[in-house]
Amino acid sequence: MKKIGIEKINIYGCSLCMQQADLARARGKDPDQVVCDYLINTRSLNPPYEDNVTMGANAAQAILTDEDKQDIGMLIVGTEGSVDFGKPISTNIHKALGLPPNVRNYETKHACYSGVAGLDTAVNWLASDLNRGKKALVIATDFSRKHFNKDHEFVLGGVAAAILVSENPKIVEYELEKKGFWTTSIYDTFRPTAKHESGNNEVSLYSYMDALEGAYNHYQEVVEQPVDFDNYFKYNIYHMPFPGMAFQAHRLLCNITRSRKKTEIKESFEQKVLPSLRYAARVGSTYGASNFVGLCGLLKSAKDLQAGDRIGFFSYGSGAIGEFYSALVCPEAKAIIENLKIDEALNQRKEVSFAEYEKIENIRELSIEQADITPDFSLLGNWYAQHYAGKHYLVLKEVKDFYRTYEWS
Amino acid sequence: MDKEQIYAVVKKYILENLEDLQDSDIDPQKSMKDYGANSLDIIEVVSCSMRELKIKIPRSELADIKTIDELADKFLANMSAEANQ
Numbered sequence: 001m002k003k004i005g006i007e008k009i010n011i012y013g014c015s016l017c018m019q020q021a022d023l024a025r026a027r028g029k030d031p032d033q034v035v036c037d038y039l040i041n042t043r044s045l046n047p048p049y050e051d052n053v054t055m056g057a058n059a060a061q062a063i064l065t066d067e068d069k070q071d072i073g074m075l076i077v078g079t080e081g082s083v084d085f086g087k088p089i090s091t092n093i094h095k096a097l098g099l100p101p102n103v104r105n106y107e108t109k110h111a112c113y114s115g116v117a118g119l120d121t122a123v124n125w126l127a128s129d130l131n132r133g134k135k136a137l138v139i140a141t142d143f144s145r146k147h148f149n150k151d152h153e154f155v156l157g158g159v160a161a162a163i164l165v166s167e168n169p170k171i172v173e174y175e176l177e178k179k180g181f182w183t184t185s186i187y188d189t190f191r192p193t194a195k196h197e198s199g200n201n202e203v204s205l206y207s208y209m210d211a212l213e214g215a216y217n218h219y220q221e222v223v224e225q226p227v228d229f230d231n232y233f234k235y236n237i238y239h240m241p242f243p244g245m246a247f248q249a250h251r252l253l254c255n256i257t258r259s260r261k262k263t264e265i266k267e268s269f270e271q272k273v274l275p276s277l278r279y280a281a282r283v284g285s286t287y288g289a290s291n292f293v294g295l296c297g298l299l300k301s302a303k304d305l306q307a308g309d310r311i312g313f314f315s316y317g318s319g320a321i322g323e324f325y326s327a328l329v330c331p332e333a334k335a336i337i338e339n340l341k342i343d344e345a346l347n348q349r350k351e352v353s354f355a356e357y358e359k360i361e362n363i364r365e366l367s368i369e370q371a372d373i374t375p376d377f378s379l380l381g382n383w384y385a386q387h388y389a390g391k392h393y394l395v396l397k398e399v400k401d402f403y404r405t406y407e408w409s
Numbered sequence: 410m411d412k413e414q415i416y417a418v419v420k421k422y423i424l425e426n427l428e429d430l431q432d433s434d435i436d437p438q439k440s441m442k443d444y445g446a447n448s449l450d451i452i453e454v455v456s457c458s459m460r461e462l463k464i465k466i467p468r469s470e471l472a473d474i475k476t477i478d479e480l481a482d483k484f485l486a487n488m489s490a491e492a493n494q
Binding site for chain 2: 201245
């Protein structure tokens with residue numbers, strides 16, 4: 001069977017951020033407690049001239065050569081925050097990246113599962129041999145909505161991930177036959193309009209755990225051999241609506257295998273899961289990009305990473321679906337991640353004050369579903385001139401009669 | 410199995426998962442939140458109890474339960490329904 005996996009990967013954590021502690025203080029909460037509960041240090045923010053299209057394109061553009069672009073035969077973009085109900089943002093990104101015309105493209109939606117839905121389709125397309133040697137570009141791009149003064153204001157943010165899936169994997173190679181999934185219909189969190197993000201946090205946490213148990217049990221059935229959880233997976237990456245959730249997910253799988261005390265689970269968590277939280281702690285909620293953000297963090301942070309190490313992944317999408325799948329680390333992975341300089345890119349973000357956060361979130365919300373928008377490029381001390389100009393980032397130039405125009409900075 | 414036995418299992422996992430709590434402190438008419446449990450602690454108590462009691466209820470159906478007593482009732486109802494099938 002041929003090898004299929006990620007050849008290139010990148011994440012884009014926006015150009016602005018806010019300290020979680022600043023938000024906690026402004027909302028009258030104990031900042032240390034809030035940071036400790038959710039394991040989020042900073043959350044990403046976008047200026048009004050960025051959206052899910054620009055985030056996705058900016059994640060991909062940084063890693064694709066002209067040769068890569070010519071080799072792409074499929075582009076799938078996962079999002080739960082599209083800017084149009086008919087035209088998929090994969091077409092906007094296809095144009096911005098200058099991909100060739102003979103590319104199949106579409107958008108996937110399934111809350112935070114959208115990225116892995118795209119990944120699974122891409123992997124299967126390559127496995128089918130119908131790709132004729134072509135590669136697939138999968139992008140997941142999401143940004144939270146405005147939730148001033150709500151409990152879940154502490155688990156917001158945004159990030160995009162781009163992965164090039166090919167028959168020449170250099171990051172991870174997927175175990176094509178090892179995946180388990182589980183579906184139910186539930187209203188846990190959902191987006192009934194272009195502005196609302198509704199739901200019940202507790203129902204969503206409970207549903208996540210149902211899906212994790214269901215998908216992991218299905219994975220074990222599919223693998224057709226007893227899975228010794230502690231030794232089978234060197235690392236585990238879980239969907240992170242907020243990074244703190246990963247501990248609870250790991251706790252469930254540890255206890256399915258053998259009931260154990262919290263301290264023992266904590267030790268296992270620190271060794272096998274904590275490295276994957278590195279970037280989620282800096283962007284906040286990771287939505288559809290979650291597993292890819294976790295993977296970048298793990299490859300960067302893990303101290304004893306070896307080629308062939310098996311990683312267990314869990315992806316969850318509200319609504320709901322869970323998928324448990326696995327992949328093996330490629331020999332080149334560590335060196336490639338080091339060269340990406342993701343930490344450095346996140347360090348370049350402008351830290352905004354709480355007041356600036358409220359201002360730009362209000363501006364962003366006002367622009368939703370408007371026929372005409374001219375983003376203010378002078379905001380935040382002319383951040384565009386300092387950070388974007390001449391650096392080749394995609395930005396939203398204007399919306400005129402609902403037509404969106406993007407340009408490279 | 411009767412409700413007392415179910416309650417004993419739930420209580421065992423409350424004590425295991427919440428720090429600084431004694432057996433005698435627990436009032437079944439209260440919520441685990443009254444004893445400092447967060448949503449994730451409650452999920453863990455529910456998951457461990459269901460595993461030991463061999464109950465399979467979607468956790469999402471338990472989100473609206475307010476007290477420890479109501480949780481034990483829900484478990485008992487599920488076990489009775491299973492036994493009658």
